[in-house]
Amino acid sequence: MQNKKNSSFEKIGYSKNIPEDADIHDYEKIKIRDKKGNVNTLYRRRKKIEDLDETTNFITSWNVFKSHLS
Numbered sequence: 159m160q161n162k163k164n165s166s167f168e169k170i171g172y173s174k175n176i177p178e179d180a181d182i183h184d185y186e187k188i189k190i191r192d193k194k195g196n197v198n199t200l201y202r203r204r205k206k207i208e209d210l211d212e213t214t215n216f217i218t219s220w221n222v223f224k225s226h227l228s
Contacts, residue, residue, distance in 0.1 A: 188200050
């Protein structure tokens with residue numbers, strides 16, 4: 159069962175290790191406790207602010223909202 163949980167986290171970009179030459183501050187980490195009580199730490203590279211999708215742009219969202227009213 160633990161492998162299934164880890165694979166779902168791996169699908170969204172988490173891994174068990176970070177590269178040796180990487181800066182630890184460029185990664186976010188989460189701790190997951192398995193059924194046996196062991197704590198596993200997973201890491202994922204942080205995304206830059208420029209990676210925002212169009213839903214965060216208010217003007218675009220407002221134009222889509224208005225188009226649905228017509």
